[in-house]
Amino acid sequence: MAESRVPRGLYALTDTDLLPDERIVDAVEQALAGGAAMIQYRDKRPDRDLKTRIATELRECCHRYGRPLLINDDPELALRMGADGVHLGLEDHDPHEARAMLGEDAIIGVTCHQSLERARALAGNPADYVAFGRFFPSQTKAGPALADPSLLSECHRLGIPCVAIGGITLDNAGPLIRAGADLIAVIHGLFSAPDIEARARALSQLFATGADS
Ligand SMILES: Cc1ncc(COP(=O)(O)OP(=O)(O)O)c(N)n1
Ligand SMILES: Cc1nc(C(=O)O)sc1CCOP(=O)(O)O
Ligand SMILES: [Mg+2]
Numbered sequence: 001m002a003e004s005r006v007p008r009g010l011y012a013l014t015d016t017d018l019l020p021d022e023r024i025v026d027a028v029e030q031a032l033a034g035g036a037a038m039i040q041y042r043d044k045r046p047d048r049d050l051k052t053r054i055a056t057e058l059r060e061c062c063h064r065y066g067r068p069l070l071i072n073d074d075p076e077l078a079l080r081m082g083a084d085g086v087h088l089g090l091e092d093h094d095p096h097e098a099r100a101m102l103g104e105d106a107i108i109g110v111t112c113h114q115s116l117e118r119a120r121a122l123a124g125n126p127a128d129y130v131a132f133g134r135f136f137p138s139q140t141k142a143g144p145a146l147a148d149p150s151l152l153s154e155c156h157r158l159g160i161p162c163v164a165i166g167g168i169t170l171d172n173a174g175p176l177i178r179a180g181a182d183l184i185a186v187i188h189g190l191f192s193a194p195d196i197e198a199r200a201r202a203l204s205q206l207f208a209t210g211a212d213s
Pocket of ligand 1: 011013040042072073087088089090091092109110111131132133163165185
């Protein structure tokens with residue numbers, strides 16, 4: 001596989017219920033200190049100015065650690081505050097349009113749920129990574145867990161980084177990494193921890209140890 005601008009490891013997604021505005025930057029900094037490879041700012045609220053301010057602070061924090069910050073759903077916000085990319089689901093902006101807006105250097109990730117066909121159609125152009133899920137019931141986003149780890153091994157043949165998401169914890173992440181996940185995207189299993197830095201370190205370590213433990 002050609003060198004990717006998408007790192008391997010823990011992909012930490014923020015959440016407005018778990019992380020109030022006054023805590024979010026500190027919590028993300030703890031995740032980065034523990035080794036998080038990439039951060040996604042996920043905020044469904046409509047307040048544009050507030051989100052621009054928070055996203056700008058997160059970008060500065062991520063860049064101090066040399067890690068990319070992606071914005072969920074909103075390429076305009078990503079463009080406005082100079083994020084490293086966006087994550088787009090099926091109901092979001094067209095990823096080809098996002099590529100045209102953000103340029104070749106941006107990281108564009110797409111949700112594929114259980115669809116290898118969608119992953120094949122978008123891999124490489126315009127998507128830099130494809131995300132499958134949910135693998136387990138999620139406390140953050142309700143819905144059936146329909147994704148099977150075999151998707152991750154199949155995805156490897158596409159030559160593009162693949163992300164696993166949905167209900168991932170320290171206890172259940174190992175088989176997903178062994179099946180081929182390049183990143184595990186985690187909200188509750190990370191940001192509900194009493195010590196976020198230690199949890200990020202333990203989740204990141206799974207990639208180094210081959211997820212045997
Ligand atoms: C890495 C990653 N994978 C999947 C999603 C989900 O995107 P989407 O289906 O658009 O749902 P929302 O997150 O917008 O509620 C994601 N955000 N990140
Ligand atoms: C944002 C999101 N997307 C999903 C999908 O299946 O596409 S699952 C999910 C929530 C992930 O949070 P947690 O780690 O707390 O389960
Ligand atoms: Mg979305």
